[in-house]
Amino acid sequence: MTSSSSTSDHIAFIGGGNMASAIIGGLLKQGTAAGHIQVVEPFEEQRSKLKKQFGVQTSEGPSAQLASAALVVWAVKPQTFKEAALQTRFHTKHALHLSVAAGIRSDSIAHWLGTERVVRSMPNTPALVGQGMTALFARSAVTAADRLAVERVIKTTGEYVWLDEETHLDAVTAISGSGPAYVFYFIEAMIDAGTGMGLSREQAHKLAVGTFVGSSALARASDEPPEILRARVTSKGGTTYAALTSMEQDHVKLLFIRAMHAAKQRARELGDEFGSA
Ligand SMILES: NC(=O)c1ccc[n+]([C@@H]2O[C@H](COP(=O)([O-])OP(=O)(O)OC[C@H]3O[C@@H](n4cnc5c(N)ncnc54)[C@H](O)[C@@H]3O)[C@@H](O)[C@H]2O)c1
Numbered sequence: 001m002t003s004s005s006s007t008s009d010h011i012a013f014i015g016g017g018n019m020a021s022a023i024i025g026g027l028l029k030q031g032t033a034a035g036h037i038q039v040v041e042p043f044e045e046q047r048s049k050l051k052k053q054f055g056v057q058t059s060e061g062p063s064a065q066l067a068s069a070a071l072v073v074w075a076v077k078p079q080t081f082k083e084a085a086l087q088t089r090f091h092t093k094h095a096l097h098l099s100v101a102a103g104i105r106s107d108s109i110a111h112w113l114g115t116e117r118v119v120r121s122m123p124n125t126p127a128l129v130g131q132g133m134t135a136l137f138a139r140s141a142v143t144a145a146d147r148l149a150v151e152r153v154i155k156t157t158g159e160y161v162w163l164d165e166e167t168h169l170d171a172v173t174a175i176s177g178s179g180p181a182y183v184f185y186f187i188e189a190m191i192d193a194g195t196g197m198g199l200s201r202e203q204a205h206k207l208a209v210g211t212f213v214g215s216s217a218l219a220r221a222s223d224e225p226p227e228i229l230r231a232r233v234t235s236k237g238g239t240t241y242a243a244l245t246s247m248e249q250d251h252v253k254l255l256f257i258r259a260m261h262a263a264k265q266r267a268r269e270l271g272d273e274f275g276s277a
Contacts, residue, residue: 009036011153012069012092014084015076016041016050016058019100022127023073024054026157029130038065040088066091071149074099074109078270085112096146098153102173103270106139106166111276116141119150122169122177123157132158133179135172137165170271174263182256183212 011027013020016039024037034055040062041047047058059065066072066088072095076084081104089112096117099109106120116139123134134154138147147162154160163169187208194204219226234240247253 008068008070010069010071011037012066012072012095013037013039013041014062014072014074014088015039015080016046017075018125019123019127020073020075021050021053022125022132023075023100023123023153023157024050024056025128026130026132027153028054030156032156038069040066040084062088062091064091067094069095071095071153072097073153074101076101078102078104078274081109081274082112082276085109089113096142096149098150102177103170103267104275105271106137108271108275110139117146118142119146120166120169121150121154121160122172123154124176125180127157130156130158133176134158134160135163135169135176136160137163137169170264170267173267174260177267178260178263182259187212 009032011032013024016024020039020041024039027037028034035057037054037056039047039050039056039058040060041050041058042060044060047060050056050058057065069092072088072092074081074085074097078101081099081101092113093115095115096119097109097113097115098119098121099106100121100123102122104120106118109118109120110116119136119138119142121134121136123132126132127134132154134157136147136150136154138150151160163172187205190208190211191201191204194207195201199207215229219229222229230244234244
């Protein structure tokens with residue numbers, strides 16, 4: 001460790017819940033040694049789970065050991081970020097900081113931690129299977145080397161994109177951060193419909209999940225926009241037309257778009273409620 005920054009490849013996670021686990025899983029799969037990862041997690045049950053699942057070091061609260069971390073990943077809820085930051089800042093003065101918290105703006109984080117080396121991000125849970133989508137925003141003091149250090153971690157979880165405007169992170173939160181929940185919601189609806197029509201739950205699950213996987217792969221592989229791909233499924237006067245007409249009559253698309261605006265609005269409110277510059 002130098003006087004101005006830690007040069008180790010140790011990573012500390014503050015908060016060891018769902019999102020931290022998804023990133024830790026990616027890091028370990030890509031060859032990071034478990035001994036290079038420490039997690040601060042107040043709940044005993046969660047610490048045991050992390051130790052059992054990943055073999056990483058855990059502690060109940062922040063300690064001097066955190067000073068060995070070159071990168072600190074903030075994976076606490078927006079509501080607890082400030083309190084956790086104030087408890088931890090003394091031990092992490094020389095680290096680069098990466099937040100995954102929804103809504104909490106980087107000026108609040110920089111203020112609480114007493115450093116400008118802050119990258120804010122919005123990942124999503126498919127990170128668990130190496131297929132995450134993450135957007136990143138760096139404060140101006142973050143160097144090119146810092147960005148590379150963050151990319152080395154995030155690319156173990158899937159794809160990423162850098163944003164020039166921090167406010168766009170709220171839109172990202174509404175689309176891809178919360179997005180997996182919308183997909184699971186539609187899968188649930190397809191399973192419910194399938195079982196209601198006499199299929200077994202297992203059959204309906206396989207058909208619904210396989211349809212999302214295949215359609216996503218087709219959308220990714222194709223040069224054509226989703227409207228065209230959709231039109232190819234929709235025979236004139238056929239079954240898809242009947243379903244889509246029913247959805248249009250019920251304004252499903254409009255309501256879905258409205259729901260994503262609610263998510264974006266909530267991301268902004270989280271920053272207002274639980275952040276402070
Ligand atoms: N789950 C997602 O899909 C997702 C996606 C993108 C971003 N995020 C963001 O990730 C963050 C964490 O979300 P999550 O879903 O992993 O939540 P979670 O509840 O699973 O994990 C948060 C963890 O922080 C721990 N914690 C509480 N107080 C703490 C403290 N003072 N110090 C250290 N740890 C503390 C909790 O015990 C808990 O295990 C949130 O800010 C959320 O906005 C979540």
